[in-house]
Amino acid sequence: MPTTLESLPVELIATILGELDLASLVKVSCLSRRLRHVASDSSLNPWRRPILQTLASGNYEQSLYHLSIRSIVPRSNWIDILALAPPGFLLFESSLPNLKASEWEECFRKRFLPGWLKWKKENTWRVSYLKMLYRVWHRAYTSCTTDEAWTKYVVLNRNGSVNELESSSRGFSPMAIFAEMQFQSNLSHLTPTIRVVVTFSDVRVIAIGVLHMRRSSLTDNHNARAFLHPPGIEATDALGVNSRVLHDSPYGHERDGPSGNNNQYSCSIFVSYNKLTHPLPAESHRNYPFYTPGGGDRRWGSLEEQGLQWVGGLMFVEVPCCQGMWKTESEFGASWNHFASFTWQDLLTIAPWMKERVTKVIDGPGLGI
Structure with missing residues (x-):
């Protein structure tokens, strides 16, 4: 007796349907009652794969525009x-x-x-x-700032504290603000480095700091490195792990402190990591905080592989993703005046491991009381 599509188990039928493009799946789901039943089953859900593929491609099929009117598509x-x-x-x-x-x-x-x-x-x-x-x-x-007259941003200081600051949205310029931070830290002679931390559907979180060859461990911002490179995760970790035990040192890759005593400065800590889902990162950072292959995740830059360290404060801002704006870090300085508020709560959401590292959260400028 020949085997037909409808004689197969429903799980196998759902898997086959999931390999179709969205337009073909719409047509196939109307061919018979059995196929319609499989397509409308929320536990089998053959729609998920073609929908995610369509969203990732950016080239939307016409069937996606009014997919909500089809009752067979699980909500x-x-x-x-x-x-x-x-x-x-x-x-x-x-x-x-x-x-x-x-x-x-x-x-x-x-x-x-x-x-x-x-x-x-x-x-x-x-x-x-x-x-x-x-x-x-x-x-x-648009450049309208009526809804949000003040834009918040966060600065991660090298002493372990965090400042949540704000500036007028109409004249908000991260590079001008960071230039003043460099001047106050005697780092004006160094070129700022810009890194995309994570990209979401609507915004990018940007880190602005200074990478420089180490002269003294007192100038290093160890928390900046811990934020951009979560302790224990390497650039080759594409799949990620839930948790691990690691040895963490305030001197980055160097396990020995200034005196050369490894035991004095290293400590064993327990760090737990999970892929970020709320909010959900874009395709370029789908594995965040783990490394995402494909070229979009550049938190592990080639410069740091040459022994450079983050010095001074690290500034975090939020930039809307839209057409016509910068696409690479080098184009950021010439981008439009489009920014959104980024708060300490947002920073803790995308980097929960920093909660144990930050010594003080300060609302506004200054060192706090």
Whole structure:
């Protein structure tokens, strides 16, 4: 007796359907009752793979634009679409589905940084999500600063403290602010280094600091290195691990302190890492905080392999992702005046291992009391 597609187990049918492109899957799901049943089963969900492939490609098929009108598509797939698709597509081109309040909350938390929860107020999660999405789109493509007159940024000092600062959004210039920081730290003669820490659907988190050949361990910013290179994770770790025990030294790769006594400066600590899911990183940083192959994750720069260390303060800002803006770190200085607020809460979300390293969080300038 010949084997037909519909005589196969439903799990195998779902796997086969998941290999189709989105347009073909829509057609195949209408061929018979059995295929329709398999396609509409939320536990099998053959839609997830082609949807994620379409979102990653950036070349959206027409079938994605109004996918919400098809009842056979499990609603859970829309959490991924609402978390990863561009704001303009969601706001002006696609048909949005009817979701539960808990699902809209999941979409909000999976797309936006926790510092943006201040905009929710008394609105429902659906309204908050759509308003925030429009705010992101508006801020990325215009120079309007009505919604956010002051832009927050974070500075990680070499003494272990963190300052959450703010500046007028209309004249906000990270490079000018960092130039003043360099002057105060007697580092004006050195060229700043810019690194993309992680990219999300709407924003990039940028670190601005100074890499320099070590002259004294007193000038090194060990927390800057720990932030950009989580202790125990190497650039070759593409899959990641949940946790590990490692030996951590305040002198970076050098296990010996100034006196050469390894035991005096090294300590065994337990560090737990998990892939970031709330908010969900973009494809270029999908494994964050672990290394993501493909060229987009450049936290492990070639310069540091030559023995350079981070010195002075490390500044963190948030830049909206939009067309026409800079695409590489070297183009950042000439970018438009488009920035968003980045808070200590946001920093702790993308780097929870820094909670044990930071000695003091200061709201505003100064050393704190």
